Amino acid sequence: MDDDAPDEAFTDLRTRHLGGWGVVQIAAGTGLAVYAMWVGVLQPGFRRVPLKLQVPYIPASKAQVKNVMTLMRGRTGDLVDLGSGDGRIVLEAYQHGFSPAVGYELNPWLVRLARFHAWRAGCHGKVSYRQEDLWKVDLSKCKNVTVFLAPSVLSLLQKKLQVELPDDALVVAGRFPFPDWSPCRIEGQGVDRAWAYSMQAQRQHTRIQTCLPGGRLFIGSSPLQYRA
Numbered sequence: 001m002d003d004d005a006p007d008e009a010f011t012d013l014r015t016r017h018l019g020g021w022g023v024v025q026i027a028a029g030t031g032l033a034v035y036a037m038w039v040g041v042l043q044p045g046f047r048r049v050p051l052k053l054q055v056p057y058i059p060a061s062k063a064q065v066k067n068v069m070t071l072m073r074g075r076t077g078d079l080v081d082l083g084s085g086d087g088r089i090v091l092e093a094y095q096h097g098f099s100p101a102v103g104y105e106l107n108p109w110l111v112r113l114a115r116f117h118a119w120r121a122g123c124h125g126k127v128s129y130r131q132e133d134l135w136k137v138d139l140s141k142c143k144n145v146t147v148f149l150a151p152s153v154l155s156l157l158q159k160k161l162q163v164e165l166p167d168d169a170l171v172v173a174g175r176f177p178f179p180d181w182s183p184c185r186i187e188g189q190g191v192d193r194a195w196a197y198s199m200q201a202q203r204q205h206t207r208i209q210t211c212l213p214g215g216r217l218f219i220g221s222s223p224l225q226y227r228a
Contacts, residue, residue: 057085057110060148064174065092067188068146071172071196072096079144080104082134082157087114087127089146089174094127098144102128104137139164148174155179167200 060068069092072079079093084103087110094101105111114129134157139145142165149157158178161171174194177183181202183195 056150057107058148058175059086060088060174061192063188063192064148064194065089067192067194068172068174069093069096070187071185071194072098072144072146072170075144075170077143078102078141079146080137080139080142081146081148082137083147083149083153084114084129085110085148087111087117087129089148090114090127090129091118091121091123093144093146094123095121099126100128102130104130104132104134106131106133135160140166142166143169145169145171146174147171149176151176151179162199162202162206165199167203169199171197171199173197 065088068089072093076097077099079090079098079101081087081089081093081101081103084090084105087103087105090101090103091114103114105114108131111129111131115124118124118127118129139161145161145165147154147157154173154176155178158181161169165171171178172194175191177193177195178197181197182205184198184201185196187194187196
């Protein structure tokens with residue numbers, strides 16, 4: 001695990017030139033301050049989202065999308081993007097053969113932007129963008145999961161993923177790694193880096209690290225004598 005990855009990513013994001021279209025897209029996601037204030041006052045549901053779980057929208061770069069797809073190479077079936085933003089990961093996944101490809105995003109304006117991207121790419125009705133809280137999404141049947149979220153969210157999300165995902169699932173995180181997981185593969189450099197995690201390997205690693213009283217190491221359902 002690269003402990004400097006979050007600091008390095010934030011530094012790169014501050015200095016990266018987004019271009020005109022990038023600025024427009026950020027405005028679509030973050031230029032809704034008046035609307036957000038109105039929602040925060042008048043809609044109790046929005047106020048229940050803790051501040052540390054509110055993630056600022058930053059569009060994924062072409063390099064980030066490419067690295068995510070590289071780590072997903074050889075995988076098939078469904079793909080779910082949690083916090084899908086403008087939907088580009090979902091759209092790219094569909095074009096790489098993943099189906100169904102679904103994005104979950106709480107910001108209604110970003111959901112609309114994602115659907116516009118899909119329509120412009122000729123994929124209207126072929127991909128799905130849903131305005132839903134990712135914490136309430138049932139992931140028990142998901143085999144391929146992608147996330148571009150802040151470290152504060154990833155530290156909590158890893159618990160949900162470990163409880164719900166099947167053993168053959170692969171999780172790919174872009175921009176920031178999961179703080180307590182060991183990746184099976186890493187692709188790219190700097191802010192464009194992506195990390196892949198095998199759920200089966202992650203669960204095995206967690207079991208090995210779990211010790212019982214009396215100096216016994218717990219592996220699966222059987223205790224093993226542990227010697228320091």
